[in-house]
Amino acid sequence: xxxxxxxxxxxxxxxxxxxxxxxxxxxxxxxxxxxxxxxxxxxxxxxxxxxxxxxxxxxxxxxxxxxxxxxxxxxxxxxxxxxxxxxxxxxxxxxxxxxxxxxxxxxxxx
Amino acid sequence: xxxxxxxxxxxxxxxxxxxxxxxxxxxxxxxxxxxxxxxxxxxxxxxxxxxxxxxxxxxxxxxxxxxxxxxxxxxxxxxxxxxxxxxxxxxxxxxxxxxxxxxxxxxxxxxxxx
Numbered sequence: 299x300x301x302x303x304x305x306x307x308x309x310x311x312x313x314x315x316x317x318x319x320x321x322x323x324x325x326x327x328x329x330x331x332x333x334x335x336x337x338x339x340x341x342x343x344x345x346x347x348x349x350x351x352x353x354x355x356x357x358x359x360x361x362x363x364x365x366x367x368x369x370x371x372x373x374x375x376x377x378x379x380x381x382x383x384x385x386x387x388x389x390x391x392x393x394x395x396x397x398x399x400x401x402x403x404x405x406x407x408x
Numbered sequence: 409x410x411x412x413x414x415x416x417x418x419x420x421x422x423x424x425x426x427x428x429x430x431x432x433x434x435x436x437x438x439x440x441x442x443x444x445x446x447x448x449x450x451x452x453x454x455x456x457x458x459x460x461x462x463x464x465x466x467x468x469x470x471x472x473x474x475x476x477x478x479x480x481x482x483x484x485x486x487x488x489x490x491x492x493x494x495x496x497x498x499x500x501x502x503x504x505x506x507x508x509x510x511x512x513x514x515x516x517x518x519x520x521x522x
Contacts, residue, residue: 331509340513340516341451341513386450386451390509396511
């Protein structure tokens with residue numbers, strides 16, 4: 299399976315703390331993306347990092363990519379209660395073929 | 409970007425029956441994707457639906473169980489046939505961004521089979 303593995307499976311932090319979640323994958327990729335899902339609803343795109351990029355920022359989000367280790371991390375700084383959700387990485391190999399990771403359930407305690 | 413309207417948002421169905429899920433996109437797209445998300449799990453691609461051709465199914469999914477229609481470039485349906493409790497999942501449709509690389513999702517259909 300091409301599905302990525304994420305860790306931790308669940309993460310609980312206090313509001314204001316940083317949250318880090320990791321994604322490992324198996325094959326060479328075109329890009330890697332992170333998505334957020336609230337309460338089993340549709341997924342919302344957060345950030346995309348291409349295979350030739352090592353780090354990317356978007357607001358409170360910071361994503362790193364290490365293609366030699368086939369891994370990525372998502373850092374959410376200064377977390378808020380509204381960040382409570384499940385986060386999925388998705389690897390894109392060609393075109394529109396997305397392979398989603400196992401997900402990290404984040405709980406931010408007010 | 410793309411806005412996807414998916415319905416129904418949820419349903420409770422009797423085993424042995426079928427449910428058809430609809431997805432409407434606000435722009436024309438070549439490919440639409442259907443995913444299943446079992447409780448507490450990640451997304452698994454069921455099939456890719458191209459307009460004017462048969463859908464392409466992933467390993468473990470068959471047309472008889474999950475027939476798909478794609479009558480035009482903005483609409484698709486997924487039917488879950490002869491349902492059993494094991495089909496209880498969230499079903500999501502998705503389209504790829506035109507040149508942006510990101511995917512856009514419908515709000516999902518939460519299906520419970522009793």
